[in-house]
Amino acid sequence: MTAGATELARECERLRVENRQLQRAVSSHALIDQAIGAVIVLGRIRQDEAWGVLRDVSQRTNTKLSLIAxxxxxxxxxxxxxxxxxxxxxxxxxxxxxxxxxxx
Known part of the structure; x- marks a missing residue:
């Protein structure tokens, strides 16, 4: 493999990794948004309060926010x-x- 081809292969792999990370982030964000909606209904609270509830539960139980959601x-x-x-x-x-x- 030439130096140029090696650099292209590295860049391609870096972009694949970044793409997977972005896909996970988008999925996680959608899950958290849905959970915020559920907390709004369950708790009869505002959106910012529901976000705070999820964040508090995550922090106080030492559990990832996406898993709490x-x-x-x-x-x-x-x-x-x-x-x-x-x-x-x-x-x-x-x-x-x-x-x-x-x-x-």
Whole structure:
């Protein structure tokens, strides 16, 4: 392989990796957006509050946000939410309700 061909092969591989990363990011974003919608309905809260609930549950349970989103969507469809996530979900909703009442 010539130097030019080697560089082209490296660039092609770099672009393949970047493409896979972008595809995962788009899928994850769509999943999180759907979960935000579910939290809005379940918690009867605003979009920014629903985002905060998902983020809080993720941080406080040390679980990736995309996995929390997946679990919340299953929960919204009648499935189970792992107990630590369910407990934190309820606390996060309550924190948001209190914050909304105090103007936070």
């Amino acid at each position: 997946e679990h919340v969507l299953k929960f919204a469809q009648g499935g189970d939410l792992p107990q630590p996530e369910l407990d934190e979900f309820r606390r996060a909703l309550e924190r948001n309700r209190i914050g909304s009442r105090t103007g936070r």
